[in-house]
Amino acid sequence: MSDHNTHDNHDELIDYEEEEDTTQLENDNKASIAPVETTNGEDQKDKKGSYVGIHSTGFMDFLLKPELLRAIVDCGFEHPSEGVYERHDDYKTSTQRVRQRHRAPVCLSSCVSLVHSFCSFLPIMLRRPAVFFGHLCQLVNYAFRGSILYIYFFKTSSSSSLLMEHLVWGSHVLLLQAWKYQKGTFVEMQQECIPQSILGMDVLCQAKSGMGKTAVFVLATLQQVEPTPGEVSVIVLCHTRELAFQIRSEYTRFSRYTPDIKTDVFYGGVPIRQDYEKFRNKETTPHIVVGTPGRVLALVKEGHLKAGSVKHFVLDECDKMLDQLDMRRDVQEIFRKTPHSKQVMMFSATLSRDIRPICKKFMQNPLEIYVDDEARLTLHGLTQHFINLQETAKNRKLNDLLDTLEFNQVCIFVKSVQRATELNKLLVECNFPSICIHGKMPQEDRIARYKEFKEFSARIMVATDVFGRGIDIERVNIVINYDMPDGPDTYLHRVGRAGRFGTKGLAVTFVANQEDADILQKVQERFEVNITEYPGLK
Numbered sequence: 429m430s431d432h433n434t435h436d437n438h439d440e441l442i443d444y445e446e447e448e449d450t451t452q453l454e455n456d457n458k459a460s461i462a463p464v465e466t467t468n469g470e471d472q473k474d475k476k477g478s479y480v481g482i483h484s485t486g487f488m489d490f491l492l493k494p495e496l497l498r499a500i501v502d503c504g505f506e507h508p509s510e511g512v513y514e515r516h517d518d519y520k521t522s523t524q525r526v527r528q529r530h531r532a533p534v535c536l537s538s539c540v541s542l543v544h545s546f547c548s549f550l551p552i553m554l555r556r557p558a559v560f561f562g563h564l565c566q567l568v569n570y571a572f573r574g575s576i577l578y579i580y581f582f583k584t585s586s587s588s589s590l591l592m593e594h595l596v597w598g599s600h601v602l603l604l605q606a607w608k609y610q611k612g613t614f615v616e617m618q619q620e621c622i623p624q625s626i627l628g629m630d631v632l633c634q635a636k637s638g639m640g641k642t643a644v645f646v647l648a649t650l651q652q653v654e655p656t657p658g659e660v661s662v663i664v665l666c667h668t669r670e671l672a673f674q675i676r677s678e679y680t681r682f683s684r685y686t687p688d689i690k691t692d693v694f695y696g697g698v699p700i701r702q703d704y705e706k707f708r709n710k711e712t713t714p715h716i717v718v719g720t721p722g723r724v725l726a727l728v729k730e731g732h733l734k735a736g737s738v739k740h741f742v743l744d745e746c747d748k749m750l751d752q753l754d755m756r757r758d759v760q761e762i763f764r765k766t767p768h769s770k771q772v773m774m775f776s777a778t779l780s781r782d783i784r785p786i787c788k789k790f791m792q793n794p795l796e797i798y799v800d801d802e803a804r805l806t807l808h809g810l811t812q813h814f815i816n817l818q819e820t821a822k823n824r825k826l827n828d829l830l831d832t833l834e835f836n837q838v839c840i841f842v843k844s845v846q847r848a849t850e851l852n853k854l855l856v857e858c859n860f861p862s863i864c865i866h867g868k869m870p871q872e873d874r875i876a877r878y879k880e881f882k883e884f885s886a887r888i889m890v891a892t893d894v895f896g897r898g899i900d901i902e903r904v905n906i907v908i909n910y911d912m913p914d915g916p917d918t919y920l921h922r923v924g925r926a927g928r929f930g931t932k933g934l935a936v937t938f939v940a941n942q943e944d945a946d947i948l949q950k951v952q953e954r955f956e957v958n959i960t961e962y963p964g965l966k
């Protein structure tokens with residue numbers, strides 16, 4: 429539960445709007461150079477991946493409301509993300525085969541499965557040792573099934589191969605768990621976060637991009653909210669308007685069967701009067717408020733949004749929000765208007781050691797999930813390359829890439845509003861299906877562009893960093909860093925727009941000078957990722 433003794437930091441307030449860069453784009457769009465290798469078409473298919481542990485806990489085990497479970501099924505979520513294992517479909521199929529054939533011994537082993545399920549809930553009380561114990565039970569389960577099959581059915585060839593299968597997977601699980609336990613880096617994100625967060629525990633969670641952090645707080649809050657007309661129970665804050673819009677859409681998806689829970693989104697750049705209207709009567713007052721800090725604070729200060737009934741306070745991309753002093757100040761002010769006793773949850777893919785204590789000042793005894801070994805933030809479905817080139821050669825190279833690569837959707841990141849506008853203009857002139865988004869365009873246009881891209885009406889998005897974090901566009905399989913990001917964190921978030929939730933993707937970064945090369949070197953060192961030269965250029 430939250431703590432109100434957070435620091436005020438009013439010094440050195442910075443402007444978090446995008447900086448204008450006066451650098452002109454070189455219109456260097458000349459003849460093509462030698463064709464580059466395409467990425468494997470098969471690999472680039474828009475295929476949803478999986479981060480599911482064998483025999484992992486299912487959403488059913490979380491004892492969620494039936495309405496939520498129905499919505500989860502509708503959304504196509506099969507298992508909560510676990511973060512480490514890949515699904516092993518052969519295992520699943522053969523297990524089903526055995527179930528049908530040899531019910532009795534499998535029934536016995538199911539008892540062990542029950543113990544495992546029980547242990548999945550023990551962490552709520554006992555934290556990590558119980559998680560480990562749960563996995564040990566899983567191992568016993570495999571060994572038990574294996575031995576029973578061995579004793580009774582050894583003579584049949586399928587049984588002996590199954591025995592092998594169970595033993596191999598049993599030891600795999602044990603080794604993996606022992607390794608994770610020893611490293612102290614459990615990252616069973618949804619599996620560990622959802623059970624605890626639905627019980628009202630404070631949560632500070634780091635998990636790699638695209639692992640489904642949004643679903644954790646959306647499900648946890650929808651599960652707990654008891655909608656009272658006219659009362660706001662949940663405030664979710666994030667750093668950009670498009671992300672707020674996206675989170676609201678996630679609430680809409682998951683609350684399909686709980687229509688009594690109302691969610692609305694509030695952000696700047698649109699007339700505040702229409703927001704006032706929503707709070708004017710009980711029927712239209714949302715129970716869940718999603719928004720950006722500036723607008724939400726304005727509504728709170730002016731007394732339209734009454735924060736006194738808030739029971740859950742969520743910060744998405746919390747490091748970004750608390751790192752920037754003006755945003756942190758707004759967040760703190762809103763936080764202080766909410767009751768002392770409430771659940772606080774914070775999420776990000778990047779949580780440096782410096783920012784963690786700041787986050788924890790808002791919380792009481794939170795469940796803390798970190799990825800201390802930063803190598804584990806690397807997206808394994810994502811192939812990462814760089815291209816050394818002159819600044820003046822960027823446009824031509826980009827043209828070549830877009831001509832040659834097979835892509836579903838591409839995000840191209842640049843460092844300034846002006847460069848976004850000019851590069852987009854250039855691409856449109858070259859007949860590429862491109863649009864752009866940046867912080868200096870009217871808000872309706874920003875949301876319209878976001879929707880256009882999300883709905884696949886445009887295939888290329890030229891963007892500044894407003895689009896670099898949190899935005900989830902399922903079909904994006906290529907990210908191009910036309911301009912080098914300002915540091916490793918920004919790099920990680922940008923390239924994380926592709927390769928989400930286990931899908932395949934490609935990231936290509938242009939390196940135009942020594943400063944760029946240094947940043948790329950830092951990325952490789954921090955995340956232990958091998959970013960190689962783009963093939964086909966030598």
Ligand SMILES: Nc1ncnc2c1ncn2[C@@H]1O[C@H](COP(=O)(O)OP(=O)(O)OP(=O)(O)O)[C@@H](O)[C@H]1O
Nearest residue numbers: 505507508509637638639640641642777898900929
């Ligand atoms: N258990 C699940 N099964 C299937 N898909 C899932 C599951 N959980 C989340 N997803 C999907 O994975 C995608 C990524 O989720 P989300 O945007 O919440 O990631 P994130 O962890 O917040 O990433 P980022 O750090 O980039 O903001 C979304 O399209 C979401 O619908």
